[in-house]
Amino acid sequence: MKISSLFNDKKTVFSLEVFPPKKTSEDISTIYKTLEGIKSVKPDFISVTYGAGGNKADLSTFEICKIIKEKYDTPAIAHLTCVNSQMKDIDYILNKLEEIGVENILALRGDKNEDAGVKGDFKYASDLIEYIKNSGYSFEISGACYPEVHTEAEGPVEDILALKKKVDAGAQHLISQLFFDNSAFYTFLERARIAGIEVPIEAGIMPVVNISQIERMVSMCGASLPRKFTKVMSRFADNPQALFDAGIAYAVDQIVDLISNGADGIHLYTMNNPLVANRIFSAIDSMR
């Protein structure tokens, strides 16, 4: 199923992100437990990261997409980065994806690895999107967007113009970086619509359920931390169970506000934790 068709009615779409386990430290079978644990949530689709967070990029992303599609009868989006790839590498992957029947790709530049040197044929995600579209593949393409501006962008205007290029190149759906301040998302949404970006934009929500997660996430993506959020986190910093419950409650509060404001979709960064996904979705199930 093509993802954009999910946005045809007025309901808010609910999706999840999972990542392949790091092969060096975890057995690949852990992802099967994650998928089994989140199946009762019945997400509209699941996206699977590619080489993110230090994971070595390999074909496990695509194998996991195949399982999501075939075993759980759920649409899957395969993330695909291009910054260190040549056209022949991308062609190999696209052919593999076609072979296993994955229809949706989240086309990304990926984070630059200065040590690896620049060996890629693609500078931006929009180059990858254009390449896929012009090569005759029938994949539907999604892209990433940044409510609080991408860390390397010159500014919000330049970032929105770059996003418009991504959509003009063929992205039919966008998923946002995580944020903790809904007003930042609404401001971004307004700018995007003014710039003529009309595709569905899903809001990325990450429930923060332990302290180390906050430090890691904020240093990686630069999300701002509103006072309400830092108050909650510091109040329960010494009580892991309370922090977990408070992190879930904060995310649910964000989601209820987003649904009330007519968000196209909510994309939940599950961190492969079925308990988090189940707690969030049972709190909002009646609103779906």
Ligand code: FAD
């Ligand atoms: P781009 O859209 O190419 O943007 C990168 C920078 O270049 C931005 O500053 C933008 O403003 C600028 N820019 C873009 N196009 C142009 C242009 N034409 N002219 C001038 N400037 C331009 N990383 C992984 O490694 N694996 C994953 O699976 C993964 N999944 C992600 C999922 C989501 C929803 C998000 C939000 C991010 C994900 N990332 C992932 C991280 C992502 O790869 C990084 O944020 C990366 O730094 C940027 O990727 P991009 O595709 O957004 O890049």
